[in-house]
Amino acid sequence: xxxxxxxxxxxxxxxxxxxALLEAVRPEQxxxxxxLVVLKPNLAVSKPAESGATTHPGIVxxxxxxxxxxxxxxxxxxxSSWIGDxxxxxxxxxxxxxxxxxxxxxxxxxxxxxxxxxxxxxxSIQISRTALEADYLINFPVLKGxxxxxxxxxxxNMKGCISDRSKREFHSxxxxxxxxxxxxxxxxxxxxxxxxxxDLDFEEGGTPVAANRMYCGWDPVLLDAYGASLLGYQPQxxxxxxxAAELGCGCCDLEQMSxxxxxxxxxxxxxxxxxxxxxxxxxxxxxxxxxxxxxALIHALARLExxxxxxxxxxxxxxxxxxxxxxxxxVGIGSCCGNFxxxxxxxxxxxxxxxxxxxxxxx
Numbered sequence: 001x002x003x004x005x006x007x008x009x010x011x012x013x014x015x016x017x018x019x020a021l022l023e024a025v026r027p028e029q030x031x032x033x034x035x036l037v038v039l040k041p042n043l044a045v046s047k048p049a050e051s052g053a054t055t056h057p058g059i060v061x062x063x064x065x066x067x068x069x070x071x072x073x074x075x076x077x078x079x080s081s082w083i084g085d086x087x088x089x090x091x092x093x094x095x096x097x098x099x100x101x102x103x104x105x106x107x108x109x110x111x112x113x114x115x116x117x118x119x120x121x122x123x124s125i126q127i128s129r130t131a132l133e134a135d136y137l138i139n140f141p142v143l144k145g146x147x148x149x150x151x152x153x154x155x156x157n158m159k160g161c162i163s164d165r166s167k168r169e170f171h172s173x174x175x176x177x178x179x180x181x182x183x184x185x186x187x188x189x190x191x192x193x194x195x196x197x198x199d200l201d202f203e204e205g206g207t208p209v210a211a212n213r214m215y216c217g218w219d220p221v222l223l224d225a226y227g228a229s230l231l232g233y234q235p236q237x238x239x240x241x242x243x244a245a246e247l248g249c250g251c252c253d254l255e256q257m258s259x260x261x262x263x264x265x266x267x268x269x270x271x272x273x274x275x276x277x278x279x280x281x282x283x284x285x286x287x288x289x290x291x292x293x294x295x296a297l298i299h300a301l302a303r304l305e306x307x308x309x310x311x312x313x314x315x316x317x318x319x320x321x322x323x324x325x326x327x328x329x330x331v332g333i334g335s336c337c338g339n340f341x342x343x344x345x346x347x348x349x350x351x352x353x354x355x356x357x358x359x360x361x362x363x
Contacts, residue, residue, distance in 0.1 A: 001030070001218050003250070005258045006226055008215040010265040010292055014058035014196065019066060020262050021216045027136070027190050028070035035135030037075045039063060039105075040188070042142045042157050043090040044082045045204050052199030052208025055140045057095035059194055059214070063138065064103045078130055080110030080160045083167055087111055115163050120181035120247070123173065126163035127186055139188040139220065143211075143227045145201030145302075149175055150237060152203055153227040154191045154220035155183050155244055180243035183220060187249065191223050192216040195230070200276060200302055207276050211295035212266070221250025222257055229254065230296065232303035232351035265290040265348050280305070283313055285330075287322035293334045293348035294319060300354035312362050331361065 007024045009017045031037060041055035049056040064075060077096055081087045087109040091097050100107045108130050115126040131137065141157035149156060156179050159167060170178040193215050200207040211230075217223050221244045225235035235241050235252050245252040280301040286294060297319055304310045318340065319333040332340035333354060335347040344357045 001025075002258070003217070003219040004222070004256050005260055006215055006217040006223060007260045007262060008213060009262040010213050010290075011263070012196075012212050012266075014056045014194075014214070015062040017214045018059045018062040018192065021192060021214060022063065022066045024260070024262060025190065025216060025218075027138070028067060028072060030189060031067075031072055031136045034074065035072075036133060037067060037072055038108075038131055038134035038137045039075060039077045039140065040131070040137060040157065040160060041077065041079055041094075041096070041140040042152075042160065042194075043079045043087070043094050043096065044160065045085055046081070046090045046093040047205050048094060049142075049194070050197065050208065051205030052144055052197050053142065053203065053205025054090070054094045055142055055194045056196060057099050059140055059192065060096070061099045061103065063140075063192070064099070064105055068103070076106045076108050076130065078108040078110060078113075078128065078161070080128075080162070080164075083164050110161060111164060118185035120184045121177070123178050123181040125178065125182055125185055126166045127182075128161045128163075131161040131186060136190070137186075137188045139191040141191065141193055142198050143193050143195040143230065144198030144203060144205075145231060146203045147201070149179075149240065150233055151224070151228050151231050153193060154188075154223045155179055155240055155249075158182050158186060158188065158220075161186055176240040176243055179240040180247050180249065183244050183249045184247045188220060190216065190218060191220050193223060193227065195227075200299065201306075209277065209295045209298050210291050212291040213295075219250040221245050221252050222254075225252045225254055226257060226259075229350040229352040230299070232296075232299045232355045234352055265292040276302070280310075283310075283316055285316045285318045287318075287320035289320035289334075290348060293336075293346075296346075296348050296351045297333050297354060299351040300358065303351065303355050304358060309359065309362060313358065331358075 114129040146152040197208040327339040332343040
């Protein structure tokens with residue numbers, strides 16, 4: 001396995017996209033015969049995936065189907081909703097009861113599991129015994145914003161493997177240090193990121209942006225560094241990413257990443273309607289824009305709004321396939337606008353690159 005590789009796929013069918021990623025990384029080659037596979041989605045709240053808050057059940061369902069075809073029989077779906085919510089209700093609302101019944105895979109509620117205490121850098125954490133007993137742990141986070149840590153993805157999603165008591169202690173310690181410590185104590189083997197329509201800036205959902213992408217790899221630190229860039233942040237703006245790298249959980253240097261795109265972004269629904277998204281869209285001139293490219297622009301504009309720079313943009317931004325080959329004296333986003341006098345290149349570009357370019361325009 002090459003931990004520097006990240007495999008990415010675009011589309012709107014979670015099952016087809018998951019299958020493409022798994023065929024690329026072939027996890028069955030790493031699972032010992034008769035080994036226990038733990039599947040860890042993000043079901044922090046009882047809301048469907050379309051809200052931008054939870055992992056699409058089709059991703060986990062297709063993973064079970066794929067692994068069964070490869071002779072893997074021992075699997076469980078494990079999760080703990082956040083404090084104040086019931087995991088069993090999240091399993092039901094998010095479609096995981098149906099998945100579990102169809103495939104005959106047990107659901108494990110971490111809130112009701114036994115725990116073992118692990119200590120890293122002076123931080124003691126009560127971790128699910130089932131998670132610790134896994135021979136192969138697959139993490140299925142949603143790439144989305146977070147009101148306290150800016151983003152949540154691979155590293156933070158592992159928080160669903162700990163007791164509610166430890167969750168409270170994590171918050172009292174400021175989240176970043178304990179998140180890094182947890183990933184040292186409980187490393188996952190593979191991460192499959194649901195980037196289909198993660199929320200713009202809030203872990204509970206409500207302002208989803210349809211990016212129509214998924215990606216996966218073996219290094220959760222690198223996956224989070226890449227995810228941060230897709231949401232318009234530099235990796236160093238998310239402290240737990242560099243902290244996890246310092247603990248030896250992975251690499252946070254995007255220069256070391258090898259991005260393997262399995263297909264090209266397709267035109268699709270650009271954004272799910274919300275008040276904030278509609279406000280940001282007023283600055284955009286879109287025509288046949290691919291969803292991944294458009295989502296990157298929306299995330300970039302949200303970051304500029306957070307920095308109180310959005311009001312200084314004096315012109316609209318152009319994006320979409322219909323501008324391919326046209327030479328306009330405007331700011332274009334994406335490779336289709338490559339003939340514009342000013343263009344942020346990329347197919348699709350990262351939101352962090354768009355933020356940097358637009359900040360330069362405002363200087």
